[in-house]
């Protein structure tokens with residue numbers, strides 16, 4: 079039996095269609111990604127050198143998975159396939175050739191935090207009134223311009239009649255100038271500069287066209303204009319481009335995803351083969367039908383009839399709870415029950431519309447001691463302490479990164495204030511050198527007066543780190559920096575729970591560094607920083623982790639879980655309040671596609687839930703059940719307690735609507751409780767262990783509103799008071 083026997087006829091057709099452009103357009107769970115992996119295996123079997131194959135995936139995790147699957151299928155050679163995300167692809171290309179565009183090949187990558195500081199500085203410099211033109215708006219405008227491959231000059235010409243946009247053009251121009259001076263690229267630049275490189279240096283393009291003779295792109299519906307430009311340039315010569323996607327799952331319009339890329343594919347790549355898949359292998363009939371019924375309400379879509387041979391499966395469960403606390407509490411209870419029945423935590427996902435919704439779940443999970451992990455949200459690498467240490471590493475690696483240097487010049491405190499920094503900056507501008515170089519010339523900066531010595535000491539410190547970087551491993555460098563700066567000692571002296579968590583995070587960063595040094599073929603500081611810059615948080619999702627996964631609907635794209643909870647199914651949350659008040663049909667359709675993505679993540683059982691009352695932006699809101707729930711036929715749903723079906727209008731209706739009411743069931747009064755303290759897994763007198771303080775005995779637990787204050791007598795460190803949620807104490811065996 080060959081590996082292709084496990085594919086259906088259309089899937090096989092797509093796998094065997096190796097030459098020329100191919101568009102594989104198919105609904106969720108129909109095996110698109112699976113076709114891609116098999117197609118790669120088939121190409122190799124046909125004698126194509128793996129070196130000539132490129133596959134672009136949505137996340138690094140998806141890339142890793144694809145390589146593993148191909149490895150399993152073909153045995154050897156898979157390591158030579160170029161599997162990566164758009165961004166990683168561009169970084170790899172730019173590291174080799176960006177000097178042709180006047181940058182240094184050791185450029186740094188700025189995250190949105192860095193971007194924002196840079197833009198803030200420019201707005202200040204240009205005296206922009208950030209009330210009428212907020213920094214975030216500027217940032218988004220610049221980002222959209224880059225998605226459309228528009229330079230500052232082009233932007234200015236296009237919008238020269240619009241006062242605000244003219245201002246943005248000015249900022250955009252200065253922003254690019256400063257990025258270049260810092261030898262830095264932002265995320266959008268990675269694509270922009272690669273396309274520019276190909277445009278101005280045809281010999282480089284030719285090299286990559288020769289290399290990537292077979293190109294495959296997953297999740298094609300979410301590519302934006304510049305991404306399309308990149309792949310069409312690469313595929314121009316050999317025309318072997320296979321894209322797979324689902325127009326019903328296009329959910330990144332706000333980031334410039336261009337659905338025209340699907341609709342016009344056959345226009346740009348003539349003679350393109352188009353194959354459709356209609357059998358879903360992922361979900362039960364009930365789940366799939368619910369998804370079909372919801373997406374049917376979108377007008378702007380290609381008709382599709384997705385079906386499955388899978389069983390009907392369980393009914394979809396829908397609960398309306400009194401409050402968001404109750405909703406989260408009950409979901410966590412149910413997860414506890416599932417676990418008792420033998421379900422692995424990692425097979426369960428909770429999905430929500432916005433990151434902020436995760437907080438209450440976290441509290442409930444901590445109280446119940448259920449392992450969970452949040453994907454996305456506050457990225458680990460954006461936490462203050464982690465970022466501080468990374469900025470030291472950046473300063474050591476790339477002396478031109480002014481932002482990094484300025485961030486740490488007075489962290490920990492060295493008595494270097496804003497005025498001193500300004501003086502150094504002025505000197506740097508006068509001399510046309512970078513900020514750190516100006517620090518090295520502190521002696522020459524007369525205006526510094528007494529601060530001269532402080533700046534000198536700081537630059538000596540960095541010089542010392544650079545020397546260390548030459549001598550030892552990255553791990554050594556990390557320890558050396560922490561020791562010489564006294565960063566951790568400072569936190570230890572603070573002694574607060576928060577400081578302890580920060581120390582834990584720094585240790586976690588060390589874990590990352592060690593892992594990188596072990597895994598990388600040729601570990602370098604630049605390589606490490608690059609890897610850190612490119613990980614989306616979703617990439618840290620390891621299958622081996624047996625934990626419940628929490629993430630936004632957007633992050634869930636392409637993934638699947640046996641048990642899925644979609645929470646906050648309320649008008650005003652999902653679809654979002656902005657969508658509802660805008661009355662923009664296109665936006666509503668995008669939200670509906672997101673709902674379709676959510677539903678189709680579930681393999682076996684889907685739970686939907688809503689809360690009647692919810693705190694939003696500090697105010698209690700009364701939300702109606704989401705219109706998307708109404709779109710699911712009643713016979714697919716199991717409605718549980720708490721749902722008042724005749725009275726779907728809440729006490730205070732924030733949205734007027736004359737939607738028909740589909741559900742007719744007797745009203746059941748539901749008692750809802752206020753958020754209530756639940757017990758910890760340990761009590762007074764229990765032996766517990768703490769990650770830093772080791773073993774101890776719990777002396778007292780006091781409920782302090784949201785959290786518990788726990789007093790523990792540690793065997794080695796004495797009595798300490800801590801918040802339960804931070805301390806993460808574990809009960810240990812009594813003896």
Ligand SMILES: Nc1ncnc2c1ncn2[C@@H]1O[C@H](COP(=O)(O)OP(=O)(O)OP(=O)(O)O)[C@@H](O)[C@H]1O
Pocket residue numbers: 084085086089104105106107108109110111112113324327358359360635636637638678
């Ligand atoms: N022919 C098949 N036989 C058995 N299982 C299959 C077959 N095709 C796909 N599957 C399984 O169905 C599930 C969905 O496949 P896959 O993730 O490739 O779908 P997809 O179309 O990429 O979905 P999405 O649109 O969500 O990205 C996977 O678990 C996959 O292994």
Ligand SMILES: [Mg+2]
Pocket residue numbers: 110111112296636
């Ligand atoms: Mg897929």
